[in-house]
Amino acid sequence: MNNSSSSQKQNNRRDFLKYLLTGGLLGFASAVIYPLIAYLKPPKQREVEVSSVKVGKLSEIEKNSGRIIRFGNKPVILVRTAAGDLRAFSATCTHLDCTVQFKSDQSILWCACHNGKYDLNGRNISGPPPRPLDSFRVVIQGEEVLISKNV
Amino acid sequence: MNIIKNLYNWIDERVKLEDLVNFLGKKYVPVHRNSVWYYFGGVSLFFFIIQVVTGILLLFYYKGSADLAFESIQFIMSKVQFGWLIRSIHSWAANLFILAAFIHMFSVYFEKSYRKPREITWVTGMLMFFLALGFGFSGYLLPWNELAFFATKVGTDIAGAVPLIGETLKIFLRGGEEVTGATLSRLFGFHVALLPGIFTALLTIHLLLVQRQGMSEPLRVEALKQSEKKTMPFFPNFLLRDLLLWLLILNVLAILAVFFPSELGRKADLFASAPAGIKPEWYFLFMFQTLKYIPAHLLIFEGEVVGILLFMVAGVLWLLVPFWDTKSSKGQQNRLINYLGLFAVIFIIVLTILGWIA
Numbered sequence: 001m002n003n004s005s006s007s008q009k010q011n012n013r014r015d016f017l018k019y020l021l022t023g024g025l026l027g028f029a030s031a032v033i034y035p036l037i038a039y040l041k042p043p044k045q046r047e048v049e050v051s052s053v054k055v056g057k058l059s060e061i062e063k064n065s066g067r068i069i070r071f072g073n074k075p076v077i078l079v080r081t082a083a084g085d086l087r088a089f090s091a092t093c094t095h096l097d098c099t100v101q102f103k104s105d106q107s108i109l110w111c112a113c114h115n116g117k118y119d120l121n122g123r124n125i126s127g128p129p130p131r132p133l134d135s136f137r138v139v140i141q142g143e144e145v146l147i148s149k150n151v
Numbered sequence: 152m153n154i155i156k157n158l159y160n161w162i163d164e165r166v167k168l169e170d171l172v173n174f175l176g177k178k179y180v181p182v183h184r185n186s187v188w189y190y191f192g193g194v195s196l197f198f199f200i201i202q203v204v205t206g207i208l209l210l211f212y213y214k215g216s217a218d219l220a221f222e223s224i225q226f227i228m229s230k231v232q233f234g235w236l237i238r239s240i241h242s243w244a245a246n247l248f249i250l251a252a253f254i255h256m257f258s259v260y261f262e263k264s265y266r267k268p269r270e271i272t273w274v275t276g277m278l279m280f281f282l283a284l285g286f287g288f289s290g291y292l293l294p295w296n297e298l299a300f301f302a303t304k305v306g307t308d309i310a311g312a313v314p315l316i317g318e319t320l321k322i323f324l325r326g327g328e329e330v331t332g333a334t335l336s337r338l339f340g341f342h343v344a345l346l347p348g349i350f351t352a353l354l355t356i357h358l359l360l361v362q363r364q365g366m367s368e369p370l371r372v373e374a375l376k377q378s379e380k381k382t383m384p385f386f387p388n389f390l391l392r393d394l395l396l397w398l399l400i401l402n403v404l405a406i407l408a409v410f411f412p413s414e415l416g417r418k419a420d421l422f423a424s425a426p427a428g429i430k431p432e433w434y435f436l437f438m439f440q441t442l443k444y445i446p447a448h449l450l451i452f453e454g455e456v457v458g459i460l461l462f463m464v465a466g467v468l469w470l471l472v473p474f475w476d477t478k479s480s481k482g483q484q485n486r487l488i489n490y491l492g493l494f495a496v497i498f499i500i501v502l503t504i505l506g507w508i509a
Binding site: 042 | 208401
């Protein structure tokens, strides 16, 4: 009786030490790992809020042509149709993030990565893109062409 | 527990872990009054591992170009979460790595553990030590600050004083006539690719040899009868002591990095004057200080050239000590080795202090 209760006591002590050591080690390990993981998280860079971008003079934009404009840190494609209309769309393909281009011979917006096609209204008409391209507003102020977000 | 056992069996069935387990079970570490020095190899290894881990982490944000290097470290120090900690640990561990390697080297030297059959272990260790100095020198430039810029100018200029190959060596190190952004790109490449590659190969040989040959016994212990020798199993007794020490070191590193974080200083300006009191890192200080004492001209030779040649000869003799100390390999006392070692230790300590207070 006496013997078993003393061994019981010893077991309790042993368990206590086990928990203390395991807990201590786990705490230490998390104190090491947490800074490492936090370090890997890229810090937020202040993004420049852009609401509109000047493109250039209307007379300098040829008919039946397209060009990529830097809009903040995203590409926007400005298209001038054969008829002379100006249209702007996000140039990021809705399929897998490639940048689209204007094909003057077919009058479409074409993504070279997976052969996705959009018409000049930004609608996906062929290939893998699931959605139309987001459109941007084109404003003409005098001679100056501006692109701004579609509110 | 079952999963671990199953996994073990799965691997064992394919790669025969049994041999390895038997080998580890039979590995013993000699126990004697100088056993404590056995730990410094492992300590150096631990610092190297820390350098690899923190070095890779720093690479995620560091930009190795003259236009961006300084700013990218500013970014790490001020914007990245715990960036200051990672950089400070990298800087502290670099210094302590060299300190641990110094201690490891001298303890091996004084015990003559380099003697036959461990010559290759000594040579690979010494080559790693030289590489460690190379790591220190190349890493020092990477923040592209004032101190780093001038330290690199002086260091590469000293390399230029080596007879015959000096000029070529200097241009090779600088990537041109002067220290410029080209030097930064080069030393960056050395620091993160070339040196780690060679170091890893040497380390593999070094560690395999230590496993294969076991720990060296001091001559007087070797002379004892088998029944009088005391040993300790490597697994788990010695390994657990090793790990405990590593844990303590990690804590010391964290304390140093938190309370004495590394500074960044001012960005290097290629057309500014050197700041007053400029000094190399402490492990180069004794050589730097010695060169100051040598007169400009010794007979027909330039003083600097003589100094550099002397250090090179001393380094080569030190590297090749197992091959000219034949007495120790035969199990005989060689007091000359002790005197030379003692002279080296005192010389390094005294000149480091002189350089420090100068």
